[in-house]
Amino acid sequence: MASDWLDEFPSMGADQLSALRRTIDGAFRSFSREYGEAVENLFNPLREFLIASERLLTQSPWPLVLGGIVLVAWLASRSRRIVLGTILTLLLIGYFGMWDDTMKTISMIFVCTVVALAVGLPIGVAMSHWDRLQRVINPGLDVMQTMPSFVYLIPVVMLLGIGRVAGMIAVVVYAIPPVIRFTNLGIRLVDRDLLEAADAFGSATWQKMFHVQLPLALPTIMAGINQTIMLSLAMVVVASMIGVQGLGQPVLKAIANQYFTMGMFNGLAIVGIAIIFDRVSQTYGKRLQKHLEVVHG
Template sequence: MAFPEILDARSLRQGIDGFVNQLVIDYADSLERLSQPLLTFLVSVEQLLRNSPWYLVIAALAVIAWFGSRRWTLVVGVTLLMLFIGVIGQWDRGMQTLALMIVALIMCLIVGIPVGVLMSLSERFRKVALPILDVMQTMPSFVYLIPVVMLFGLGKVPALIATIVYAVPPLIRLTDLGIRLVDHSVMEAATAFGATRRQKLLGVQLPLALPNIMAGINQTTMMALSMVVVASMIGARGLGQEVLAGINRLEVGRGLLAGLAIVALAILFDRVTQAYGKRLQYPKQGDK
């Protein structure tokens, strides 16, 4: 027996479509102007990575790995992973993907940490934000690609925005959790010493929450990287585009090599962000 039709689903869909179409008509030019700095930033990072000598890029990543872990094993691992990407012929596309990842991660930090802090400070805002984060994490990424493409068209910007929307929730949640887990006795001691609310946030809560925030950055990075192939469907170039081309043309080798390069970048980001998190949590151990 069919479920009774309470709402006219067709009219509901048409209403949503009409609303988005009207947004495009009214605000297309404004959205393009707003997205231009983001596009300029992404293109600048991409050109920097693609035009820099490969050995300088590897050296820069190795230095970042060293400062994060103080372990030569990680430095050697990062170097080998980057060399592997170059050896299998995926260097240029790998740099395009790396640029998208870097810009997406920076934007997630700019958005995620302040929102997480605000959630920890305001219970009312937290109750509103949690369902929104649930929707962002559980909604299939292809669903919100549709309005993003309608509003911004095809290209790098909609791919970047879709990546940010998909990847930022873990950072927000773990920033909120990290601040809430700060020991109440520590906060009482700070209050006793006359610290203001701002001083307690910047000098006590955020430093103590850094391990959780780094865990959030790690999860956000992994989720952003998982969007590489999906983002390639709406104009993001890089390794995802190679995987998509391999699927469309049934070229197993092409897709496999690009997939292995994505795995290499995932391992690199995962190990480096984990190393920074452990170093913040156990600073004395990290120096050994």
């Protein structure tokens, strides 16, 4: 008898689940047909920003672009070893004919990181001040961080179609949780004695935020930014499946056609860019922490 019940169990809710899926899919398709164009127009400024940054990196003379990236790496890290590694990596990428794809990938990461910071930092600050908001948002962040990356492509393609905008939204949604979490954590870890001292001097709430909490939380926030950049780079490769240009498309082509060398070379280029971003952001975070330790004694 128990055996018969177990045999029937897997299909007990199949009809209800099928009906629920049809209802949700139908509603989403209707919403996409009705409001898809309006939603796409809403993201036009971001699309123009992405196109402008991509043109800047791909159409400018390569020595100028190389010099600009090296200058940013030096100002952030002040490390000759990191700067030398950046130069060698970019020269090798250019020598093997992957410069344009790399610049498109960097522009996508740059725009997605800026958008993620613009959205994620205020949310993280708000979470640090309201425990109820934190309890509401944390489960959503848990879902976002455990959801397989390919799943993010489904709703954005249904709503926005294939192209840059859809890929950018998918990358931002996938990469934004770390900056939210680390901003919230960094502000909450600020020493209470310092906040009480600021209150004693009559500081307003915004003054405590911008002159005490955010400066002291910056090293932790920088760790979140580092993770957001890494996740953006990983998702850009996945987003090549829906038309995002860059190093991900040759990798996808190599998988489809079994081009081992093409996939390996473009994969190594992605690794090189990831190492540059990681080392520069981590070194900047450490420099920032040391500076704050000196300032606050």
